[in-house]
Amino acid sequence: MKSPLSSYNPADFETVKQVALSFPETEESVSHEGTPSVKVRGKLMCRLHETGSFIPIRLSFEIRDQYLDSHPELFHLPEHFKNYPYICMWVHHYDIQLLKQVLTLSWRELATKKAIKAYDQAGNK
Structure with missing residues (x-):
């Protein structure tokens, strides 16, 4: 039986990973089914889904719904x-x-208030 990641290209997550790791308190990790991820x-x-076809990104329900409505060609929500x-x-x-916009929102939901304040004071709003 073929592994779900058998057609996975590591470059598919590389840009997402690099942007996510640019925020304070982030670290590269491994998640579900051995997929690459970034944690705060x-x-x-965020992580690469085990199918290799999409990237789940943590976002509040309200913000998530806004992006699903405004960019249905880029985002979806499996059951x-x-x-x-x-x-x-x-x-x-x-x-x-x-991508940077969505990952910034995701990071802000998970980071400490101190890290967010320092990030903003450094001109990264």
Whole structure:
């Protein structure tokens, strides 16, 4: 039987990982089914889904719904994720500026107030 990641290309998560790791308190990790991920203080921020076709990114329900409505070509919500604060971004269909925007929002939900304040004071708002 073929592994779900057998067609996975490590480059598919590389840009997402590099942007996510640019925030304070982030660390590279391994998550479900051995997939690459980034965590903030031990909490999952984003990862490559085991199918290799999309990237779940932690976002509040309200913000998630806004992005699902405004960018349905980039984001989707599989049934399994509906009850969790995540949005799913297609691996090959995203804009780098939008990616940075979504990951910034995700990071702000998981980072400490001290880290957010220092980040903002450094001019990174």
